Amino acid sequence: MDSLKCASCGKELCKGLWRENPIFFQVLGMCPTLAVTTKALFGFSMGMATTFVLISSSLVISCIRKLIPPQVRIATFTVIIATFVTCADYFLKANFYTISKELGPYVPLIVVNCIILGRQEAFVSKHGVAKSLLDALGMGIGFSAVLVLLGSIRELFGFGTIFYYKILGEGFENWVIMALPAGAFITLGFLVGLFNWINIRLRQRRNSA
C-alpha cells in the first residue's frame, strides 16, 4: 500500500517536469516566459518567484478548499494569489533590488499567470494538501526549467554569456535579435516544436516495440 502511495506521489511530482509541462504541453503562462528570459538569471528569478507563489497559494487553498463557496472560488483564489505575489514582490525589492528592477511589472503580473490559477482550479480544489504541494512543486520546477533553458539560449546568442559567464569567445558578434521580443517568440516556437517532435518519436517507438 505504501509503495503504491509513493508511486502516485512521484507521478504528481514528475508530471509537471515533462509530460504535462506547463509551458510546452499546456501552453500557459506565456507572458512572463517570453518577457523576462533575455538573460538566464532573470528567467531563474522569475521561475523561483512563481514557484513560491504557486506552492504557498496551493498550500493555503488546499487547506481551506472546503470552506470556499463555489460561486466565488475564482475571486477567492485570485485574492490569495495576489497576497502572495505582493510578498514575493516586496521580498525581491528588499533583497535583490537590481533583479526586481529588471523584472519590472512582470513580478506583479504573476497574479494573472494562468498556470497558477489553472492549477488551483484544475487540481488543488479537488485534492488534499500533500498531493497539491507535490503538484505545485513539480509544476513550479517544470516552469522554472523552461525559463532557464529559454533564458540560456537567448543569453548565449544575444550576449555570448550564460549566467554572465563568458562562453563564446571575443570573435562572436552579438546576435541582437535574440535579445529582442522577436527572438523570444521564435526561440520558444522552435522549442515547443522540438518538445512535440520528441514526444511523437517516443510514441512511435513505444508503439513499434
Next chain:
Amino acid sequence: MINLTLIFIAAAITHNFVLTYFLGICPFIGVSKRIEQAVGMGLATTFVMTLAACVTWVIYHFILIRFGLPFLQYVSFIIVIASLVQIVEMFIRKTSPALYRALGIYLPLITTNCAILGLVLFMVLREYTFLEGVVFGVGAGCGFTLALVIMAGIREELECCDIPKPLQGAGITLIIAGILALSFMGFGGLISR
C-alpha cells in the same frame, strides 16, 4: 495634445502590448483562429481596458496613495478588474442582447488577460495623469485588436498549408508572432524616446 498622440501611437504600434511587452499572449494564441472572433475579443478588451484605466487611476490616487496603502495595489487592482468585467457583462446583457451574444463568451476570459493588469501597472509606474491614462488604455486596446486581427488573418490562410506536424498549433503561431514582432520593429522610428 502632442503628448497624448505620442502615448496613443506608442501603445498601439511602436510598443504594441502583444508584440513587445508580451501581454495578452493567451488570447492571442487561443482566440485568433477566425477574424470575426478576433474582432469581438479585441473590442471587448479595448472597452474593459479603457474602463479599467479610469477606475484604477481614481482608486490609486484617491484611496491607496491618500491613506498610505500602496502595498495593497495588486490585490485591489485585480479585484477592481474582476468586478469591472462582471459589471460590464451584466450591463451589456441587460441593455443590448445582440452585443452580449457577440461579446458574451469573451468577457469572462478578459479577467485573466494579463494585458489589463499590465496596462494598469504600466500606468501607475509611468505616473500618467488621468487623461494620459485613458488615452493609454484606448491605444493599448487598439494595438491588441490590431495584432489579434492580423494574426487571425494569417491563421485563416495557414489552414491550407502543409505545416510540419510538431510545429502545428502553438509552435507555428509563436514563430509567426516572432516574424510579426520583427515587422512591427520597423515602426520603431516613428517616435524616438
